[in-house]
Amino acid sequence: MSASKLCTEEEISNLVRAFYARVRQDEVLGPIFDAHIEDWDHHQHKLADFWSSILRCTGRFTGAPMPKHARLPGLNAELFRRWLALFRETTAAQPNKTMGEQARAAAERIAQSLWMGYQMSRNPAAVPTALADG
Numbered sequence: 001m002s003a004s005k006l007c008t009e010e011e012i013s014n015l016v017r018a019f020y021a022r023v024r025q026d027e028v029l030g031p032i033f034d035a036h037i038e039d040w041d042h043h044q045h046k047l048a049d050f051w052s053s054i055l056r057c058t059g060r061f062t063g064a065p066m067p068k069h070a071r072l073p074g075l076n077a078e079l080f081r082r083w084l085a086l087f088r089e090t091t092a093a094q095p096n097k098t099m100g101e102q103a104r105a106a107a108e109r110i111a112q113s114l115w116m117g118y119q120m121s122r123n124p125a126a127v128p129t130a131l132a133d134g
């Protein structure tokens with residue numbers, strides 16, 4: 001299956017909307033996102049571009065996630081694991097299982113890399129730690 005056949009834009013949009021619906025209801029992550037995101041429609045479109053670039057190789061995303069996350073105060077491994085748990089629940093609930101599985105695997109790799117980058121940018125003298133499984 002070629003990457004562009006993995007899923008449709010509509011499936012990506014549904015994934016993104018379902019994920020942020022969970023995030024916004026989450027008592028820990030919800031307030032963090034609400035404090036930083038003014039325009040949820042814009043954010044969800046940007047994240048649809050992000051996932052479209054990853055899952056459909058469209059190259060549509062032109063953002064810079066590392067510096068955007070590095071400037072968010074107070075992120076920690078537990079928050080990243082919580083984000084991943086919600087993302088896993090969301091992908092598991094999608095009808096397109098192959099897309100769900102690939103999105104989950106990519107999110108886990110990217111979360112690791114954002115967390116490592118976050119630690120190195122905030123505390124360059126310390127040895128960064130990986131996100132534990134689970």
Ligand code: HEM
Nearest residue numbers: 032033036037050063064065068075079080083107110111
């Ligand atoms: C604790 C976990 C996380 C929190 C609290 C968080 C929060 C946020 C917030 C508040 C923004 C908006 C920043 C801004 O526009 O200035 C953002 C942007 C973004 N996030 Fe996250 N995030 C988390 C983890 C992740 C992970 C694991 C991924 C990818 C798998 C991800 C992908 C993105 C992308 C692509 C953007 C847009 C970046 C851009 O505009 O260039 N985030 N995130």
